[in-house]
Amino acid sequence: MRPPKIWNSTPFKIAILNAASSSLLVLLTALIIYHNFHQLSRARIKQLLSDEYSVLTQRYAADGLDGLKRELNNAARAYSDEHRVYAVLSPADKIIAGNISTTPEFDGYKDLTPAQFGLKKTHRYIALSRRVDGYRVIIAFETDIFDRTSAMLSTTLVWASIAIIPLAILIGGIIGSATAARLRRMTAQIDRFAEGDTAARIDITGSHDDIDALAIQINEKLDRIERLMAAFRSIGADIAHDLKTPLSHLYLDLQSFAEENGADNPYSAKLSEAAEQTQSIVALFDSILNLARIENSPEAPPSEPVDLVTICKSLIETYEPIASDKEQSLKLVTKPAEPHVVFGDRRLLTQMIVNLIENAIRHTPQGVSIEVRIERQPNNSETLIVEDNGPGVAPGDRDNIFERFYRAEKSRTTPGSGLGMALVKAIADHHSAKISLNDAAPGLVVTVNFPARSPRKAGPTSHRIV
Amino acid sequence: MKILIVEDDEKTAAYVKRGMEEIGAVCDVINDGRNAVAAALRGDYDIAIVDRMLPGLDGISAVKAVRASGEKTPVLFLSALNAVDDRVEGLQAGADDYLAKPFAFSELKARIDALLRRPPTRPQPTTLKVGDLELDLLMRRALRAGKTINLQNKEFLLLEVLMRNAGRIMTKTMLLEKVWDFNFDPQTSVVETHISRLRAKIDKDFGRQILHTVRGVGYKIDASS
Numbered sequence: 001m002r003p004p005k006i007w008n009s010t011p012f013k014i015a016i017l018n019a020a021s022s023s024l025l026v027l028l029t030a031l032i033i034y035h036n037f038h039q040l041s042r043a044r045i046k047q048l049l050s051d052e053y054s055v056l057t058q059r060y061a062a063d064g065l066d067g068l069k070r071e072l073n074n075a076a077r078a079y080s081d082e083h084r085v086y087a088v089l090s091p092a093d094k095i096i097a098g099n100i101s102t103t104p105e106f107d108g109y110k111d112l113t114p115a116q117f118g119l120k121k122t123h124r125y126i127a128l129s130r131r132v133d134g135y136r137v138i139i140a141f142e143t144d145i146f147d148r149t150s151a152m153l154s155t156t157l158v159w160a161s162i163a164i165i166p167l168a169i170l171i172g173g174i175i176g177s178a179t180a181a182r183l184r185r186m187t188a189q190i191d192r193f194a195e196g197d198t199a200a201r202i203d204i205t206g207s208h209d210d211i212d213a214l215a216i217q218i219n220e221k222l223d224r225i226e227r228l229m230a231a232f233r234s235i236g237a238d239i240a241h242d243l244k245t246p247l248s249h250l251y252l253d254l255q256s257f258a259e260e261n262g263a264d265n266p267y268s269a270k271l272s273e274a275a276e277q278t279q280s281i282v283a284l285f286d287s288i289l290n291l292a293r294i295e296n297s298p299e300a301p302p303s304e305p306v307d308l309v310t311i312c313k314s315l316i317e318t319y320e321p322i323a324s325d326k327e328q329s330l331k332l333v334t335k336p337a338e339p340h341v342v343f344g345d346r347r348l349l350t351q352m353i354v355n356l357i358e359n360a361i362r363h364t365p366q367g368v369s370i371e372v373r374i375e376r377q378p379n380n381s382e383t384l385i386v387e388d389n390g391p392g393v394a395p396g397d398r399d400n401i402f403e404r405f406y407r408a409e410k411s412r413t414t415p416g417s418g419l420g421m422a423l424v425k426a427i428a429d430h431h432s433a434k435i436s437l438n439d440a441a442p443g444l445v446v447t448v449n450f451p452a453r454s455p456r457k458a459g460p461t462s463h464r465i466v
Numbered sequence: 467m468k469i470l471i472v473e474d475d476e477k478t479a480a481y482v483k484r485g486m487e488e489i490g491a492v493c494d495v496i497n498d499g500r501n502a503v504a505a506a507l508r509g510d511y512d513i514a515i516v517d518r519m520l521p522g523l524d525g526i527s528a529v530k531a532v533r534a535s536g537e538k539t540p541v542l543f544l545s546a547l548n549a550v551d552d553r554v555e556g557l558q559a560g561a562d563d564y565l566a567k568p569f570a571f572s573e574l575k576a577r578i579d580a581l582l583r584r585p586p587t588r589p590q591p592t593t594l595k596v597g598d599l600e601l602d603l604l605m606r607r608a609l610r611a612g613k614t615i616n617l618q619n620k621e622f623l624l625l626e627v628l629m630r631n632a633g634r635i636m637t638k639t640m641l642l643e644k645v646w647d648f649n650f651d652p653q654t655s656v657v658e659t660h661i662s663r664l665r666a667k668i669d670k671d672f673g674r675q676i677l678h679t680v681r682g683v684g685y686k687i688d689a690s691s
Contacts, residue, residue, distance in 0.1 A: 244546035244567055245475055251568035252481045272682075275570075282568055283651060286548050290650075293549055317620045318646060322659045347550050351650055358653045420653065 011179045015172015022168065023161040030157030034150050041146035042126065046109055049128040052139050060132055068135070069097040082119050083142050085127070091134035103138055107131075112140060123147070182211060190218070198226045232292075239289070244282060251278040287419045291404065294348065294426040306346045307339040308374050308384055311353060316372065319357050327366045330357070333373040340374045340382045342450040344431040352427040355420045356386040356446055364390030368443075381452040389443040398437045467491040467582070470514040472502040472528070473544070474521055478567070482515060482544075485571045486578075499523025506532045511539050513581055515574075518545035518556065526559045533560035540581040544569065550649050572683040576635045583634065594629040597689025599668060599676055601629055610668055610676075620645065621664045628677065628687040637684035661685055 052075075060068040069088060076086040076099035087098030095101065102118040106129050114121035117140070124147070127140035185203065192200035201222060202215040258271035309332075316332045323330035334340065342349070353372075360370045373385040393401060400406045402425040405418040428435040434449040469486050473479040474497040483493045494511075496502045499522040506514055506528075514532075518525035529541050540563075543556040548566035556564045563577050594601040600609040606622060608615040617625065627644045628636060638657045642648040646656065665677050678686050 245478075248475075248546070248568035249477050252477065255571060256481070278568065286566070290549050293551075314619075317618060318656060318660075319654070321618075321663055322654050322656065325659060347647075347649065350647070354648070354650075354652060361654060 010176075012172045012176030015168050015176060019165045019168030019172070023164045026157055026161035026164060030154050030161065033157065034154045037146070037150045037153065041143070041150070045126045045141050045143060045146070046128070049109070049126065049139050049141060053128055053130060053137060056137055056139070057132055060135075065135065068132075068137070072097050072137075082114070082117075082121055083123075083144075085117055085119075085125060085138070085140040087138040089136040089138065093136065096135075098138070100138075179211070186211075186215060186218075190222075193222055193225075198229065243285070247278055247282055251275055251282075254278065284419075287423070288404075291419055291423050291426055294423070294430055303343045304346065305341045306344055306349055307341050308349075308382060309334055309338070309340050311346070311350050312372050312374060312384075315350070315353055315357060319361065323361050323370060326361065328361060328364065329369045330361070331369070331371050333371055334375075340376060342382050342431070342433075344450075348427045348430065352424050352448075353384070353386075355424045356448075359420055359424075360386055360388045360390075360444075364388050364443075377449075377452075379452050382450045384448040384450070385445060387440050387443060387445040389440060392439055392442055392444045393437065395439070401437060402435075467513075468511050469493045469578075470502070470505055470511040470539075471495045472499070472514060472516040472520065472525070473497065474517060474519075478517075478544075481571075482574070485575070489575065497521070499525065499528040503528050503531045506539060507535055507537055509537055509539065513540045513542065513578060515542050515544055515578075516561070518543055518547055518552075526555060529556075529559045529561055542574075542577060542581060544574070553649055570683075572635070573637050573639065576637045576640060576684060579634050580631055580636075580640070594626065594632075596629050596632045596687050597674075597676055598672075599629070599687070599689070601625060608668070610672055615667050617664070617667065620660055621667065624660050624664055625668070625687075628685065632687045632689075635680050635684045635686045640684065 056068055056071060059071040063070075065088075072086045072088055075084070078084075079086075079099070082099060085098070085100050087095050087100050087103055089103070090096050093105065095103065100117045100119065102116075104112065104116050106127070108129065110127050110129070112125045112127045114123065114125070117125070121142075123142040123144035125140035125142050127138060129136060129138045131137070182205070189200050189202045201219045204212055204215055204219075206212070254271050254275035258268045258275065261268045261271065312332050312334070316330060320330050357370070357372065360368075364370070368388050368390040370386070370388045373383075373387070375383045375385065377383055401421050404422040406422075425435060428448055432451045436447050436449075438445045438447065467490065469491045471479055471482050471486075471493050473482065473495065476497075479495045479497070483495055486493050494505065496505055497520070499520040501522070502514075502516065502520070503523065505511075516525045516529060520528065523531070525543060525545070529543075532539070532541070541561040542563045542565060543561045544565050544567060545552065545556065546567045553564045553566075562581055565574060565577055590603075592602070592604045594603065598611045601607075601622075602609070603626065608617050608622070608625060623645045624641065627641065636644075639651075641657050642652070645660075648656075661677070661679075669675050669677055676687055676689055678688055680686060
């Protein structure tokens, strides 16, 4: 398994999610604070306007219009920079006192711009307009200080919400890469187990976190698998003993009866036949056990350098007469005198090639040419190819051909256990070789690709080539 | 001829014993590993037939113990464990042959025959002779009645194995093991095909048959019969 990229790691994703949500939360908070502050400051300004208005109306009540005008002009002078605007309008709506020259007509509270008062300012106003005995009093306070405060507040919060993102990513990255490294170690340890080191377990850091809990669970499962594999290895021997003993007895009895009855007795032939059937049960049984043993063998095969050319030459010598009896041709195609060495178990590899050659001979009709080729790939890996120009295998059947007991419809009539190709696949897998079936148009081509170097620890290269 | 049978399964032990006594051997049956080692170390047996799974001490350990003491009595393993690895393990422990259960008595007899008459370790002859058939191992050349016969590699090997065991039956499995190094049953008639090719070359034009088929058992080279 390839270790995941840092940005695919779970802690990193959590960090990003966390960053996004905190940033959103801060933004939302900013919005609420801004809104509340805005409301609060407006309410406060309106309160101040109302207070100011009361002061002015009291002055009017005490000293009449002149008192009001004096009071108002004093106040307006105090705010010469038009931070506050004061005006009194005559019943004909003419400004008779104050620090502005024009005003819109309105009643009650209203938001106004400086332009509406004929002023060249930037700040905005909240204005109050009320009538006192036909005179209209207008007071407006600028909101600048509140606006700037709320703007500063919201900018600060928005920047904070932005700043959270890289920070959270950085922290997520650090935690993520630490966790990713830990998970990589775990994966490597599980891989070691899968490759046959049944003693391999995941390190427990002792931090009592969820990963540790998972590691402990995985280790328990690995313990269980190890026990099962050990049990499986001994089960073969157990079955062999428990089942083969009665089969042996049956075989011995049948054989003895046949001998005692003498060759002339018609029963003898039947008894010998029955004895032979017993033998084939045992043979099939041995094949299944052998296949299971190779498929489930956790140990690396004894890695010795094996020359494919030597094996194939010998097998071609063995099978050429058999092919030629069927009027088939069987040839080895390879550069002369050049060894093609792979690492593995010579006996198993021999059996694999035997099965491939026999398969080609048995499942093709007379007159077919069978070619065994050994090729070296540019990356120095070795490829074994067995190709025939027979009827081939239907594409739908090709996937199933390695299944145990699977037999293509038309080969039902050919004798065989249905385990030959399953064994080929098991042996190829055991050597980390890739096996594929393709259309030779016409015919079948079986390709076995050995890995470039010894898949597991290879013996020293000074080994004798066998 | 004295044979030590180490087998805890009574039925198999009785069968082997009866068969061996029929061909004139004297048999002792022992059913556990420890006693078997003690018996073998007395050194007065011509051959030991040993089961692998035994009470007391398993067959492999027993044979190793016997070999470690320098005792050279030929040992044939008779076992239900028939994977290639089991066989290799058995032979590496010091056994001389390995036969899987269930076995045909003819197969066991042929193998015991071959073990008993296995020539002691004296220099190998470079020429094998049976009647008027001659095999020159150095020149890799076969002659019958003075006429050169061209043999393919496997035919030569097959003939060599048969001639080294002249007069004795070689079963199909024995030939597969010795000539082809196959410890499995091929799905095609490997032995039959090569025997028939060999026969066509060494027998067909020479009147007198020298390569015989023993029906249901195997093959032998014999000039006298």
